Amino acid sequence: MxxxxxxxxxxxxxxxxxxxxxxGSISLQQRSFIESAQFAHQGDHQTSIAIEPEFYLPWxxxxxxxxxxxxxxxxxxxxxxSHWDIQEAKWVHLRDDWEFELxxxxxFWGVTESQHLVDVINQTDQVETVNGDRKLGQPMxxxxxxxxxxxxxxxxxxxxxxxxxxxxxxxxRTPLVxxxxxxxxxxxxxxxxxxxxxxxxRTLGDWDVGLAGFKGTDREPILQPVGQNELAPYYQQMxxxxxxxQATLGEWLWKIEALHKEGQFExxxxxxxxxxxxxxxxxxxxxxxxxxxxxNWDRRGLNANTPYQNDLFLGTRLVFNDVDGSExxxxxxxxxxxxxxxxxxxxxxxxxxxxxxxxxxxxFYSSEANDxxxxxxxxxxxxxxxxxxx
Amino acid sequence: xxxxYLPISLTVALMSTAVISPVLASxxxxxxxxxxxxxxxxxWRSNEATLEMRxxxxxxxxxxxxxxxxxxxxxxxxxxxxxxxxxxxxxKGTAFLSFSHxxxxxxxxxxxxxxxxxxxxxxxxKSGPFMGSEFAYEDLSSFEVEKYNYRYLGEADIGGEKTWKxxxxxxxxxxxxxxxxxxxxxxHYRVLKTEYYDRKSALLxxxxxxxxxxxxxxxxxxxxxxxxxxxxxLAVENHQTGKSTQLNFSEYRFDxxxxxxxxxxxxxxxxx
Numbered sequence: 001m002x003x004x005x006x007x008x009x010x011x012x013x014x015x016x017x018x019x020x021x022x023x024g025s026i027s028l029q030q031r032s033f034i035e036s037a038q039f040a041h042q043g044d045h046q047t048s049i050a051i052e053p054e055f056y057l058p059w060x061x062x063x064x065x066x067x068x069x070x071x072x073x074x075x076x077x078x079x080x081x082s083h084w085d086i087q088e089a090k091w092v093h094l095r096d097d098w099e100f101e102l103x104x105x106x107x108f109w110g111v112t113e114s115q116h117l118v119d120v121i122n123q124t125d126q127v128e129t130v131n132g133d134r135k136l137g138q139p140m141x142x143x144x145x146x147x148x149x150x151x152x153x154x155x156x157x158x159x160x161x162x163x164x165x166x167x168x169x170x171x172x173r174t175p176l177v178x179x180x181x182x183x184x185x186x187x188x189x190x191x192x193x194x195x196x197x198x199x200x201x202r203t204l205g206d207w208d209v210g211l212a213g214f215k216g217t218d219r220e221p222i223l224q225p226v227g228q229n230e231l232a233p234y235y236q237q238m239x240x241x242x243x244x245x246q247a248t249l250g251e252w253l254w255k256i257e258a259l260h261k262e263g264q265f266e267x268x269x270x271x272x273x274x275x276x277x278x279x280x281x282x283x284x285x286x287x288x289x290x291x292x293x294x295x296n297w298d299r300r301g302l303n304a305n306t307p308y309q310n311d312l313f314l315g316t317r318l319v320f321n322d323v324d325g326s327e328x329x330x331x332x333x334x335x336x337x338x339x340x341x342x343x344x345x346x347x348x349x350x351x352x353x354x355x356x357x358x359x360x361x362x363x364f365y366s367s368e369a370n371d372x373x374x375x376x377x378x379x380x381x382x383x384x385x386x387x388x389x390x
Numbered sequence: 391x392x393x394x395y396l397p398i399s400l401t402v403a404l405m406s407t408a409v410i411s412p413v414l415a416s417x418x419x420x421x422x423x424x425x426x427x428x429x430x431x432x433x434w435r436s437n438e439a440t441l442e443m444r445x446x447x448x449x450x451x452x453x454x455x456x457x458x459x460x461x462x463x464x465x466x467x468x469x470x471x472x473x474x475x476x477x478x479x480x481x482k483g484t485a486f487l488s489f490s491h492x493x494x495x496x497x498x499x500x501x502x503x504x505x506x507x508x509x510x511x512x513x514x515x516k517s518g519p520f521m522g523s524e525f526a527y528e529d530l531s532s533f534e535v536e537k538y539n540y541r542y543l544g545e546a547d548i549g550g551e552k553t554w555k556x557x558x559x560x561x562x563x564x565x566x567x568x569x570x571x572x573x574x575x576x577x578h579y580r581v582l583k584t585e586y587y588d589r590k591s592a593l594l595x596x597x598x599x600x601x602x603x604x605x606x607x608x609x610x611x612x613x614x615x616x617x618x619x620x621x622x623x624l625a626v627e628n629h630q631t632g633k634s635t636q637l638n639f640s641e642y643r644f645d646x647x648x649x650x651x652x653x654x655x656x657x658x659x660x661x662x
Contacts, residue, residue: 023482062662094660096651108507133505144656151656203497203655208510248510250495278512281566286519323445323453323522325481353453356480389479 024053024069027387033171038378041168046077052087065092069137073128080167080180081127087137099144104137107155109199109212111246111255112272114294114313114333115306118242118257120214121197123161130172130344130362130381136161150202157195160217163233171379174231178223182232185217186264193217193237208246215239218263222305238263251278255294268299270306274313282318290317292331302337307372310336324350340366340373358385420540420556427579428535434607434618436462436648440641445523448632453478455521461532462653468492469532470653474661475521485661487653490531495564501658508658517566524595524626524635526566529586537561543571548582551575567594578602580619588630597626607644618644 031046050073058065072084090103107121115131121138128134139159145152162183166173187193195216202209221233242259258271274294282289292315296308315331326349334341343363350356360383366373416424438460446452456476461469468490475484483503490496495513502509516528538558546555558570568591573583581599588594599621606615624637651657 023479025480056662058662092660096649099660106506108505111510146651146654146656151654201656246510248497248512251512253510253512276512280512280518288518321519321522323447325478325522350478350480353478354480387480389482 019057021056021058022053023056023390024051025387025389026051027385029383029385031171031381031383033378034380034382035378037171038375039173039175042171042173043077043169046075046081046170048073048075048081050074054088063094065094066090067092078127078167078170080165081170083125083127083164085125085136089137090140097146099146101140101142104139105142106135106137107140107142107153109210109242109244110257111208111210111244112257112274112294113276113292113315114274114296114311114331115272115308116257117270117272117308118210118212118244118259120212120219120240120242121155121157123163123219125164127164127166127170130360136164150200153197153199153201155195155197155199157197157216158192160191160193160195160235162191162235163219163221165233171381172376174223175375176225176229176231179226179230179232182226182230183221184224184232184234186234186236187217191217206248208248210244211241212243213239213241220305222265236264251280252276253278266300268304270296270298270300270304270308272296272308286321288319288321290319291315292317296333302370305372307333307335307340307342312336326350335371335373338366338368338371340368340371342373342376354389356387356389358387359383360385416538416540417542419542421535423542423554423556423574423579424535424538424540424558427574427581428533430579431533431618432463433609433616434463434605434644436460436646437605437620437642437644438646438648439620439639439643442638442640443521443523444636444638446634446636457521460648460652462648462650464489468496468534470650471531472653472658472661483661485658487655487658488527488531489653490534492534492536493562496527496531499655499658501661503659506659508655510655516562516564524628524631524633525637528565528567529597529626538570545576546573548573548575551577551582553582578619580621593629595626595628595630597624599624603642605642605644 027050029048033044052069052071055068056065067088067090069088071087073082075081086104088105090101090105092101093099108119110116110119116133122135124132125134125136126132138157138161141156143154162180165178165180168177193216197212197214199210199212218236218238221235223231224234226232238261240259240261244257247254253276256273260269261267272294276290276292279289294313296311296313298304298306298309301309311333313331313333318328320326329346332341332343346360348356348358362381364373364376364379366377368374440458443455443457444452455478458474460472463469470489473486475481485501487499488496496516498511498513500509500511517526520527520530538560541557543555543557546553553573553575556572556574558572560567567586568589569587571585572581575582580602584597586594601622602619603622604617604619606617609616620642622639627634
């Protein structure tokens with residue numbers, strides 16, 4: 001029946017033989033907050049399930065493909081965390097020395113671990129993870145030229161994605177709830193403003209170098225009070241130039257990311273630089289020990305709306321190199337100007353061919369009310385994530 | 391005991407060599423065999439293979455993983471290789487790109503599909519285990535004559551085939567081994583067996599190659615077909631831990647149209 005249908009389809013529209021490949025995951029997550037909530041209505045526990053299948057449909061022997069990756073999470077506590085997104089819905093056309101993709105996609109730029117300063121194409125899906133490394137799909141037309149002189153990526157970005165924010169009952173939020181329905185824009189085109197980005201990157205021996213420019217709607221909103229007790233995101237227009245460089249010298253990785261950004265109200269520079277050292281085969285075992293240190297700096301100092309204005313990050317990563325791909329990560333980010341820090345312990349391991357278990361603990365401390373981290377100071381959290389991959 | 395009296399000048403020369411470098415230069419016979427081995431395996435240009443990796447622990451429990459490997463021959467340097475993981479499912483889509491070099495550290499990049507991130511990784515990990523297996527990264531990188539100094543140890547029979555037994559001493563200080571002993575068959579110059587000795591000179595593991603199959607690749611220079619031998623089964627046994635790993639190659643294909651462009655780091659996120 002299936003083959004008959006496929007044959008009929010083929011003869012009807014003369015498509016080459018195609019087959020959809022599917023992979024993805026379903027996960028169950030439990031987050032528990034140890035201390036009593038700082039703000040009214042916040043809960044202590046949240047259970048959620050998430051699903052993310054990826055459909056891949058190649059033709060012309062993989063030279064062309066359509067990729068579709070929807071994502072959804074259902075959360076027991078926070079209505080804002082129950083959300084869905086199209087992570088990818090794009091056509092890609094691949095040639096040896098150029099590539100083109102059209103549709104919704106995710107692009108990562110950068111080299112550092114403690115923050116992803118220059119990673120500007122996609123909006124942050126803030127309700128997903130504590131450190132904001134989860135992104136929302138961005139509509140784009142993206143051309144890559146892959147040449148001897150490096151790789152040039154040019155982006156036209158129509159359609160803006162607004163940042164997600166924790167709802168009233170959720171933890172890890174600002175004292176006043178952000179009402180995303182009240183979002184405002186500098187541009188009269190609002191979310192329809194067309195943004196542009198350009199990036200050149202190249203490997204020169206031990207060095208991987210990137211230079212990038214972006215002009216358009218700032219992914220980072222300015223939160224302004226509206227009404228009695230709400231905040232509204234305001235999305236300004238901005239441009240920025242940035243660089244990201246990694247030197248891979250034996251066991252040492254040296255990394256730097258820096259940017260200059262000009263917005264409606266201010267212009268500033270920010271940077272993050274550090275190293276990662278890997279000790280191979282710790283004490284004659286198979287375990288690799290990674291030691292990380294990164295310094296985060298922002299010219300705006302304490303006025304910056306980021307916790308990374310003058311902060312030192314120290315981390316260690318244990319890679320067990322075992323059958324189950326077990327890893328353990330410890331990290332502390334300490335503010336050097338005021339008493340404020342966040343700490344993270346994360347461990348993960350595999351069970352069989354399909355399951356992965358992830359345990360995560362976050363600790364927050366802040367004694368200064370003007371510190372962005374202050375509103376999270378009572379949100380120490382334990383999280384268990386069990387994920388089934390198919 | 392038979393005493394050998396060396397001329398003083400030679401004794402001094404030998405001693406000073408030993409002091410400057412503990413590794414003696416290759417002997418002619420060992421080097422000649424290894425040069426011929428490399429020559430016979432030159433000209434295959436590129437290949438692709440599908441493989442299953444079966445890991446067995448000391449208690450006999452096994453787990454498997456599936457991957458695909460693409461390799462590109464590089465003239466005058468180590469080869470380029472791209473590995474794409476299909477299982478375990480949580481690492482599906484992870485891609486590992488390696489440019490191996492005759493001297494110095496290899497260049498390695500890892501693509502992490504969950505973050506859409508290409509990460510350059512520290513490359514001095516050649517002695518580290520590949521995907522939790524008993525293979526180290528350096529065991530899977532391409533054979534280059536300059537990577538070792540050689541000593542001819544004599545002849546031996548392996549499964550009825552006549553072989554030469556050769557000691558290989560790594561020239562790279564970051565190798566995880568003090569020496570390798572390889573058995574090379576005299577007819578086709580294929581490796582049939584390798585013993586790996588750890589840095590403390592203790593026998594660490596034995597790798598055996600079997601189910602050899604010949605593939606023909608047309609040579610650009612003279613238009614003639616040349617035969618290349620590939621083992622379909624690689625089995626390594628770790629004598630110190632009791633663990634073992636088998637690599638089963640199911641689909642070797644040569645000359646599939648791979649080029650330099652397929653091994654660009656910006657292509658990693660497209661690897662399927």
